[in-house]
Amino acid sequence: xxxxxxxxxxxxxxxxxxARALKEGGLAIGEIVEADNGKNGVIQAKYRExxxxxxxxxxxxxxxxxxxxxxxVRKIPFLIRTPVIMITTEARVETxxxxxxxxxxxxxxxxxxxxxxxxKVLEVFKELGVKECPxxxx
Amino acid sequence: xxxxAVVIPHEELGRFLAQSVLEMFSTMFASGVTLGIGDxxxxxxxxxxxxxxxxxxGSVRGSVVFQCSSGAAGRFTELMTGEAPGPGDQLVKDGVGxxxxxxxxxxxxxxxxxxxxxxxxxxxxxxxxPHQVSATGNTPWTVLRFTSEGEPILAAARIVHx
Numbered sequence: 001x002x003x004x005x006x007x008x009x010x011x012x013x014x015x016x017x018x019a020r021a022l023k024e025g026g027l028a029i030g031e032i033v034e035a036d037n038g039k040n041g042v043i044q045a046k047y048r049e050x051x052x053x054x055x056x057x058x059x060x061x062x063x064x065x066x067x068x069x070x071x072x073v074r075k076i077p078f079l080i081r082t083p084v085i086m087i088t089t090e091a092r093v094e095t096x097x098x099x100x101x102x103x104x105x106x107x108x109x110x111x112x113x114x115x116x117x118x119x120k121v122l123e124v125f126k127e128l129g130v131k132e133c134p135x136x137x138x
Numbered sequence: 139x140x141x142x143a144v145v146i147p148h149e150e151l152g153r154f155l156a157q158s159v160l161e162m163f164s165t166m167f168a169s170g171v172t173l174g175i176g177d178x179x180x181x182x183x184x185x186x187x188x189x190x191x192x193x194x195x196g197s198v199r200g201s202v203v204f205q206c207s208s209g210a211a212g213r214f215t216e217l218m219t220g221e222a223p224g225p226g227d228q229l230v231k232d233g234v235g236x237x238x239x240x241x242x243x244x245x246x247x248x249x250x251x252x253x254x255x256x257x258x259x260x261x262x263x264x265x266x267x268p269h270q271v272s273a274t275g276n277t278p279w280t281v282l283r284f285t286s287e288g289e290p291i292l293a294a295a296r297i298v299h300x
Contacts, residue, residue: 010260013233016219060239062260089243089258092250109247110240111165 002030003121003134006048008041008057008069009034009087014110018056018087018117025118028134038064042072049078053134054121059088059099067102074103083124087112146252151280151295152176155202158244159282159293162237167217169286176282182294184268187211188231190238191271193259194246200297202242202258203271203279204234210289235261245295 035041059066187207194200215233
């Protein structure tokens with residue numbers, strides 16, 4: 001199984017960095033779709049809902065932030081159980097709790113390593129009971 | 139209105155800032171840097187490269203600033219993305235903004251742990267030769283100066299009560 005990923009972050013550098021970390025972390029990555037804020041993230045999510053297997057999102061973004069983005073994603077029928085991981089500088093306990101209440105499954109704080117992203121993705125997939133492990137076979 | 143320097147002394151703010159810089163460099167750039175406790179100065183020096191400025195809100199008001207040369211900014215961007223940026227590449231400004239964001243996020247995490255409620259803004263990046271970042275009021279900046287691959291870097295923070 002290759003993971004088709006939606007990356008939502010207002011920083012183009014951060015989107016490239018996360019994409020690189022996903023690939024270097026040994027995860028089997030298929031297509032990576034990018035959005036520069038939550039609003040555009042929702043548009044991409046609705047357009048590709050059946051194809052998405054993982055969503056990674058920043059929290060602090062213009063137009064629509066990550067918490068509202070997750071709330072909107074969870075209203076999309078095919079994405080109700082799709083793993084959503086927040087990658088952000090916001091490390092406050094209250095913010096993490098709010099993100100979880102909104103529907104996020106995991107949380108990574110910046111700065112991060114490829115290993116950290118891999119660990120969190122695998123942890124979230126395990127918690128959600130996704131049987132097929134998204135490890136690259138190459 | 140009191141000055142947060144009373145609650146977060148210059149030395150402690152310098153230590154928080156240094157911890158944020160060290161974590162960022164070791165995690166993102168796989169390189170260590172040598173830092174002191176930092177200077178306390180009224181005005182930031184003119185910058186000949188790029189500045190990332192991140193506003194602090196919540197129960198405080200302030201700013202976090204990260205400054206480096208264009209060359210260092212290009213190198214950091216390449217280390218982050220794995221791609222060498224071209225001349226005038228917008229990614230370089232974006233990269234410096236993200237460094238400022240992560241630096242401010244690290245400082246926020248440590249201030250949060252002391253019970254100071256802090257929120258951070260989206261970064262603003264300024265490029266110009268030279269430019270100077272100034273702030274209103276008379277609260278001094280806590281400044282760390284260091285080098286990375288021989289390039290001078292400056293990280294600074296300035297915090298007052300809201």
